[in-house]
Amino acid sequence: MQGDKRTSYLFVLPAILVLLVLTTFPIVYTFYLSFFKVIPSSFAQKSFPFAGLQNYITVLSDIDFWQSILHTLYMVFFAVTIECGIGLGLALVFTREFRVKKWVIPILIIPTLIVPIAAGYTFKLFFTLNYGILSYLSNVLTGQTIPWLMNGSYATWAIIITDVWEWSPFMFMMLLAGTTGIPNEIVEAAQLDGAGSRMMFTNVILPMLRPVILVALLVRSIDASKLFDIIYMLTGGGPGNSTLTLTFYIFNQNFVYFNQGYGAAASLVMLIVIMLATNVFIRAGAWFPGKRSAR
Amino acid sequence: MLELGSQERGLRGERKVNARRTSVVLYVVVVVVLVWTLFPIFWLASTSFKPYYEVYHQPPLLAPEHPTLDNWNWIFFGGSSYANLGNQTLQHVIPVNLIITGQGAFLNSLVVNTLATLLALLVGIPAAYSLTRFGTGGKNLGYWILSIRFLPSITIVFSLFLFFNSLNLLDTHAALIWAYAGINLPFVIWSLAAFFEEIPSAIDDAACVDGAGRAQILFRFVLPLAGPAVAATAIFTFVLGWNELLIALILTRNVAVTLPVALTAWNTATVGMLYGPLSAMGLLAVLPGVILAFYLQRYIVRGLTMGAVKG
Numbered sequence: 001m002q003g004d005k006r007t008s009y010l011f012v013l014p015a016i017l018v019l020l021v022l023t024t025f026p027i028v029y030t031f032y033l034s035f036f037k038v039i040p041s042s043f044a045q046k047s048f049p050f051a052g053l054q055n056y057i058t059v060l061s062d063i064d065f066w067q068s069i070l071h072t073l074y075m076v077f078f079a080v081t082i083e084c085g086i087g088l089g090l091a092l093v094f095t096r097e098f099r100v101k102k103w104v105i106p107i108l109i110i111p112t113l114i115v116p117i118a119a120g121y122t123f124k125l126f127f128t129l130n131y132g133i134l135s136y137l138s139n140v141l142t143g144q145t146i147p148w149l150m151n152g153s154y155a156t157w158a159i160i161i162t163d164v165w166e167w168s169p170f171m172f173m174m175l176l177a178g179t180t181g182i183p184n185e186i187v188e189a190a191q192l193d194g195a196g197s198r199m200m201f202t203n204v205i206l207p208m209l210r211p212v213i214l215v216a217l218l219v220r221s222i223d224a225s226k227l228f229d230i231i232y233m234l235t236g237g238g239p240g241n242s243t244l245t246l247t248f249y250i251f252n253q254n255f256v257y258f259n260q261g262y263g264a265a266a267s268l269v270m271l272i273v274i275m276l277a278t279n280v281f282i283r284a285g286a287w288f289p290g291k292r293s294a295r
Numbered sequence: 296m297l298e299l300g301s302q303e304r305g306l307r308g309e310r311k312v313n314a315r316r317t318s319v320v321l322y323v324v325v326v327v328v329l330v331w332t333l334f335p336i337f338w339l340a341s342t343s344f345k346p347y348y349e350v351y352h353q354p355p356l357l358a359p360e361h362p363t364l365d366n367w368n369w370i371f372f373g374g375s376s377y378a379n380l381g382n383q384t385l386q387h388v389i390p391v392n393l394i395i396t397g398q399g400a401f402l403n404s405l406v407v408n409t410l411a412t413l414l415a416l417l418v419g420i421p422a423a424y425s426l427t428r429f430g431t432g433g434k435n436l437g438y439w440i441l442s443i444r445f446l447p448s449i450t451i452v453f454s455l456f457l458f459f460n461s462l463n464l465l466d467t468h469a470a471l472i473w474a475y476a477g478i479n480l481p482f483v484i485w486s487l488a489a490f491f492e493e494i495p496s497a498i499d500d501a502a503c504v505d506g507a508g509r510a511q512i513l514f515r516f517v518l519p520l521a522g523p524a525v526a527a528t529a530i531f532t533f534v535l536g537w538n539e540l541l542i543a544l545i546l547t548r549n550v551a552v553t554l555p556v557a558l559t560a561w562n563t564a565t566v567g568m569l570y571g572p573l574s575a576m577g578l579l580a581v582l583p584g585v586i587l588a589f590y591l592q593r594y595i596v597r598g599l600t601m602g603a604v605k606g
Contacts, residue, residue, distance in 0.1 A: 007509040008429035012436070015422035015480060022477025023443050026454035033454070093324050104325055106592040108332055113584035113591065115538045117555045118577040122335040125342065125570060133338070133355045140354075165335065177596045226447045229540045232559065247449045254453045255545065267450035278445040282438060 027271065034264035048261075055265035064241055065266060068249035075156060075245065076224045079163040084217060086164070087171025092205070094172075095179045105176075109169045116166060120233030123162040124149070127234070152242025155235045159243055162230045171216055178212030179205065218281040222274060246270055336581060342574035343367065350570045366571040370579070371398055400557035401579060407468050407553060408536040411475035412529050418476070419483035420525070424513050426484065427491045428499065444481040452545050459546060466548045474546060475536040483532055486598060490524035491517065527594040530587060537583060554580040 034055050036048035059065050090108075094101065111119065126134045127148035135145045148158045182205065190204045228247045231237060237244040237252065244252075250270065253263035342350060343366050345359040425431045426440075455474055456465070464470040494517055502512045518525065540555040547556060558580060561573040591598065 004429065004509065008425045008431045011421035011425035011509070012431050014418045015440075015484060016436075018418050018473075018477050018480055019440065019443060022455070022473060023446060023451060026451035026458065027446070029454040029457070030450055090324075090328065093321060096321060098318070098321060098325075100325070104329065106589040107329060109592055109595055110336065110585050110588045111332060112595070113534055113538075113588050114336075114581040115540075115555055115558070115577075115584065117540050117558050118339070118580045119335065121558060121573055121577050122339050124568070125338060125574075126335070131351045131353060131355065136354050165331070169332070173592075173596050222445050226449065228449065229555070232540070233562075247447065250449050251541075260453055263453060267447075270447055271450050274445055274447055275442065278442050281445075282441060 030264045030267050030271075033260060034268050036261055038260035038264070039258065051261060055261040056268075059262050059265045059269070062262075064244065065249060067241060068244045068246045071156070071243060072225055072227070072245040072247075075160055075163070075227065075243075076221055079160045079167070079224055080217060080220050082160070082164050083168045083171045083220060084213070086168040087173075087175050087216070088209075088213075090168075090172045091175035091179050092201075094176055105173075109173060111166045112169045116229035117233050119166050120162060120230040123158065123165070123230075124234050127158050149235055150239060152239060155239060155243050159227075159230055159234055162234065163224065163227065166230070167220060167224070170220065174212055174216040175209060178209045181212075182208045215281075218277065222277050222281065225274065225277075336578075336585065339574050339578050339581065342570060343578050345571060345574075347571055366575040369572045370576045400552050400554045400576075403468065403547075403551055404537055404553040404555075404580075407471045407475065407551070408533050410468070411472045411479070411536050412532045414472060414476040415480050415483045415532055416525070416529055419480055419487060420518065421510075421513065423484045423487035423491055424517065427488045428496060440481045440484055443478075444485065446478075448478060448539075448541050452542055455542065456545050465546060466550050468551050470546050471543060471551055471553070474542050475539065478542070479532045479535050482535065483528055486528045486531070487521070487525065489597065490521050490528075494520050524594075527591065527598065530591060531594070531598045534584060534587060534591075537580075 033048070035051060035053070037051040037054070038048050094105070126132050129135055129145065129147055129150060132148070134148065138144060138146050146154060148154045186204060186208070187200070190200055195204065225245075226247055227245055228251065231243055231245060231248055235243045237248045246266070247270075250263050250266045253259045253266060341356075341358055344362045344364070345352075345356065346361055346363045346365060349356055349359055349361065426437060459465050459467075459470040459474075462470075498516055498520070499512050502516050507515070538555065539553075540559070543553045543556045544559070547553065552560075554576070558573065558576055561569045561576070
């Protein structure tokens with residue numbers, strides 16, 4: 001059709017403009033800021049003193065920064081692994097038909113759709129030391145009270161548990177879609193060949209699910225590494241710095257200590273890591289119109 | 296022959312027992328998972344109707360013994376009869392502006408996310424169409440848009456703050472609307488692209504022969520066919536914005552505060568966490584997600600992976 005070329009560009013132009021102004025330009029500006037000393041007093045003068053690589057040197061030699069990366073990796077690893085396990089188990093259970101399935105599935109996905117900060121708050125209610133239901137239960141069962149939010153490693157696991165509550169349904173739905181996508185003939189053929197349920201799982205179902213699991217793991221890992229809301233409500237990065245994640249580190253530099261130069265430098269490091277992960281993801285997903293294959 | 300028959304019968308009987316056992320296991324699993332999923336929401340609802348002293352009751356009360364609307368009254372109208380606050384008025388406890396946040400924050404969330412969703416659709420629909428039908432910009436444009444979906448908002452939020460500050464738009468609906476529209480645009484484009492792809496381009500060609508322009512084809516023929524998909528994408532975009540905390544926390548202060556931000560304000564410096572009203576407001580914030588789950592379940596896999604995995 002004549003004029004299609006012009007139309008095709010006109011159609012994407014507004015989107016490109018919006019994305020440039022609201023996402024790409026801010027990244028470039030963060031990059032710019034990372035070379036300047038940004039302090040509240042320099043705001044008034046509307047000029048920032050040039051700092052060269054000083055921000056990067058400060059951030060990269062900051063123990064808190066490296067610890068925040070370790071905390072992030074720890075939480076992402078355990079949260080995503082547990083979510084994947086629960087999701088896979090449930091997906092295998094739910095491949096069977098049963099009467100109330102139609103009603104159960106929408107209920108199970110509720111946690112992924114609700115406000116994360118409200119989920120964080122609800123779990124704070126559970127974990128609270130003196131009147132939380134969990135400390136009450138542990139007191140009744142073991143005679144001891146677990147100081148969930150007062151101790152670094154417990155607090156980390158409180159965050160992981162909350163994240164697992166919120167995001168296991170995502171893994172479940174992904175893997176359920178994957179298992180229903182496995183052709184019946186293959187399962188039946190394996191059954192005829194005398195495959196038991198364990199053999200069926202390791203030799204038929206798991207290999208068929210591989211692409212879906214890969215996409216799910218990557219999406220979830222990237223999203224989990226940005227974890228902020230739950231921590232903001234549950235621990236605020238504490239006690240001490242024990243649940244300080246990378247996002248929270250940057251948040252503190254920017255909006256608590258007002259060292260936006262450091263914040264910008266740390267942001268850039270985070271961006272590079274996420275971009276590398278995204279790249280793996282895009283390649284793995286074969287994610288292009290007409291080439292979507294993961295199923 | 297006879298032996299074989301009895302063996303067969305035995306096998307069948309065994310299978311039946313097995314089937315019964317697995318269905319018992321199945322229902323146990325289902326019940327456990329339902330309780331695990333729903334208990335926090337039930338607890339939120341239950342706490343929101345508890346009077347102050349019952350929130351701290353030991354052992355914890357599953358349901359309020361003396362149900363009250365105090366907490367709801369507080370978040371909507373600022374009135375409270377909390378005993379331990381004594382003669383402190385609410386203004387001493389939390390910033391004045393937050394008294395309005397029950398209604399105010401709910402309305403803000405509603406207005407901001409409705410308009411942000413509409414804006415993202417307005418810009419995203421033609422872009423998605425162009426990407427799927429013409430392959431505009433080749434792979435690189437698509438990758439660029441997709442990579443923004445994974446952009447951590449913490450890395451841009453300070454720049455956005457300075458940007459909207461220089462436009463004098465901090466703490467306005469407009470700032471949040473543009474920010475959310477921008478950040479959710481990659482999601483909108485990729486989700487819609489996945490759906491548009493399933494509509495045969497023969498329809499476009501036929502309309503083209505009849506002399507329709509591209510805009511006409513898109514809005515008169517393709518869009519109605521993709522109707523349910525567009526609706527699902529719109530609702531997803533709305534939910535993404537509704538749940539967002541970080542950007543709203545930085546870009547708003549008093550006037551344009553959304554529900555997630557308002558929730559954080561009940562963690563007060565003077566009297567600590569105010570669990571009662573927080574539960575009421577939390578339930579208010581959670582309700583759309585709970586209701587929409589039934590509608591969105593068919594689209595959730597596609598939605599969350601933007602079409603990479605079909606549900």
